[in-house]
Amino acid sequence: MPSIFRLLSALPLWLLHAIGALLGWVAFCASPTYRRHFLANAARAGYRLRDVRAAVAHAGRMVAEAPRLWLAPEPPPCEVRNAECVQRAWEQGRGIVFLTPHIGCFEMSVQEGARRWSPQHGSFTILYRPARQPWLARVMQTARNRPGIAAVPTSLQGVRQMLKALRAGRAVGLLPDQVPPQGQGLWSPFFGQSAYTMTLAARLVQQTGAAVILARCERLPRGRGYVLHLQALEQPLAPTLDAAVLQINQAMERLIRQSPDQYLWGYARYKQPRAEAQQPESIA
Numbered sequence: 001m002p003s004i005f006r007l008l009s010a011l012p013l014w015l016l017h018a019i020g021a022l023l024g025w026v027a028f029c030a031s032p033t034y035r036r037h038f039l040a041n042a043a044r045a046g047y048r049l050r051d052v053r054a055a056v057a058h059a060g061r062m063v064a065e066a067p068r069l070w071l072a073p074e075p076p077p078c079e080v081r082n083a084e085c086v087q088r089a090w091e092q093g094r095g096i097v098f099l100t101p102h103i104g105c106f107e108m109s110v111q112e113g114a115r116r117w118s119p120q121h122g123s124f125t126i127l128y129r130p131a132r133q134p135w136l137a138r139v140m141q142t143a144r145n146r147p148g149i150a151a152v153p154t155s156l157q158g159v160r161q162m163l164k165a166l167r168a169g170r171a172v173g174l175l176p177d178q179v180p181p182q183g184q185g186l187w188s189p190f191f192g193q194s195a196y197t198m199t200l201a202a203r204l205v206q207q208t209g210a211a212v213i214l215a216r217c218e219r220l221p222r223g224r225g226y227v228l229h230l231q232a233l234e235q236p237l238a239p240t241l242d243a244a245v246l247q248i249n250q251a252m253e254r255l256i257r258q259s260p261d262q263y264l265w266g267y268a269r270y271k272q273p274r275a276e277a278q279q280p281e282s283i284a
Contacts, residue, residue, distance in 0.1 A: 008064075009071035014223025016064040024060025028266075038266040045191040045253075047260055054261035061219060062105065062264070069107050077225035078112040078217070085232040086113075089211035090121055095166030097205055098124075098173040100215040101252045102264035108226050109217040110149060110173050118148030122170040125162050129154045159200065166208040173215075176201045176248050182273040188245045191253060196273045202244035205237050212237060212248075216255050219262060229258070 008016065028035055042052050068076065089096050098113060100106045114124040128151035150165070152158035162172045177190070180198040188197045205212055212233040217226050233251060238244045256263045 005067050006071055008067035011068070012223060013065065013068055013076050013225070016068055017061045017219075017223050020061035020064025021057035022060065023064060024057045027060065028056045034266050037268055041191075041265045041267070041269060042260075044193055045256070045260070047265075052260050052263070052265060055263055055265050058104075058219060058262045059264055059266055065105065065219075066107070069105070069111065075108070075111055075115065076223075078108055078228055079225070080112060080116060080228045080230065082230045083116070085230055086117065086213055089213065089232070090117075090169070092211070093169060095169050095208055095210040096171040096213055097166070097201060097210045098171060098213050098215050099176050099201060099248065099251070100173070100217070101177040101256055102175060102267050103256055103259060104217045104219050104262040105226050106175060106215075106217060109215045109228060111146065112217070112226070112228050113171065113173070113215070114146070114148030117171065122165070122168065123148055123150040125150045125152055125165040125170065125172045127152060127154045127158055127162075127174070159204075162204060163208060166204060166210045172204065172210075174198070174201050174204075177252050177267075177269060179269065179271055179273055182275050185273060186242065186245060188242070188249050190249045190269065193270060195249070195270050197245050197249055199241055199245055201248055202237060202241055206239070206241075206244065212251075214251055214255055216258060218259060 028038065038056070039049060042049070042055075086096065098109065100109045110124055110126055118124060126149060150161075152161040165172055176198055178198065179185070179196050180200070184200065185196045185198045187194045189195070190197065201212075204210060214231050214233060216229045218229060219226055233247075235247070238247050
């Protein structure tokens with residue numbers, strides 16, 4: 001399998017995306033559970049299949065492009081729009097919390113941000129949970145620790161490293177629509193239905209005064225690369241945890257509505273959280 005993964009990383013992006021589009025539809029047609037999640041999640045946001053059918057293929061493209069993004073020596077082309085909002089945050093001497101939902105190529109969001117800004121502002125810190133398969137864990141460890149990226153464990157130790165990075169004026173990246181373990185989130189509306197939502201993003205901002213930058217990395221057609229769209233959070237994050245988590249969920253909803261055909265609608269966003277050791281109330 002590692003050899004196949006490396007072979008795939010040498011293929012052109014347009015071919016990987018073509019293969020991925022086919023795989024996306026195969027998975028959608030073959031898995032009733034996946035199809036049910038996809039259709040139900042899209043319906044909660046007001047979309048029918050005909051509105052977001054392109055997202056079926058994009059889910060497959062996300063999988064197929066991974067070898068290229070993780071192992072190829074040179075990244076695919078990526079245009080960055082509204083980079084000025086990032087520069088303004090650093091000019092104020094603040095750390096930055098980059099937030100992106102499961103949309104487009106969120107992997108490229110981190111890579112391009114690190115490539116562009118880490119030489120001057122230090123590594124981007126992200127949370128990393130190793131894969132269960134040893135060969136895949138090794139591949140992902142290589143990918144997650146590319147130049148300019150510091151991958152830390154999904155533990156209290158990793159959270160403290162994120163706090164340290166932000167207080168030093170560096171950046172961290174999170175997927176706030178990812179369901180956290182039990183005890184590390186709270187229930188908050190997401191597209192009109194209560195979803196267990198991480199509190200980590202809000203706590204990091206509240207404890208460090210970091211700026212919040214919203215990111216959406218759009219996948220271009222025919223393997224032409226990506227466009228990373230950036231914007232500052234419209235209003236300062238609310239001081240209370242419940243309100244801040246809701247505010248982040250609403251910001252993610254707006255990002256998703258900008259490109260619903262590239263959102264991962266099949267993700268089990270409304271599942272019950274898994275049992276895991278809880279983080280203490282204070283992460284300072």
